[in-house]
Amino acid sequence: MGGFKEVHRQSICVMAKRLSDTDKWNDDWYLSLSNDYRIIWQWLLDKCNHAGICRRSIQLLNMDCNTQVTEDQMIEKMDGRVVILDNKWFIPKFLCFQYNDLTSNRAVIVSAIKELKKGSFYKHVEKIYGKAFFND
Secondary structure, eight states: OHHHHHHHHHHHTOOOOOOOOOOGGGOOHHHSSOHHHHHHHHHHHSSOOOOOEEOOHHHHHHHHTTTTHHHHHHHHHHHTSSETTTTEOOHHHHHHHHHHHHHOOOOOOOOOHHHHSTHHHHHHHOOOOOOOOOOO
């Protein structure tokens, strides 16, 4: 019994914590979504890593969210909020919302930049926010 409590405590300590936009309930785009797509949006935000990059698996998304959407339907409904890059799903606005900018030397931001530089994510973010978003 003691072993279970210790393992449980450890898993809680490594759980990713995210800011949640409470203003989403005033966002016309979010309000226009069906409940299926609202849960899909939340799933994407919860499943992506600290750089806004998510494993691309429509099967996993549908299984976890109890939905039956195609990737094309999901991408269209997300209206540019989710893009396919390097065979992953990427949420560009995630970075701006979570970190405001990426010029800090905080460990999480340095790590996020490192993740972005692994593929074409960095160039995509630079195209949206400009070079000033990064401290290179």
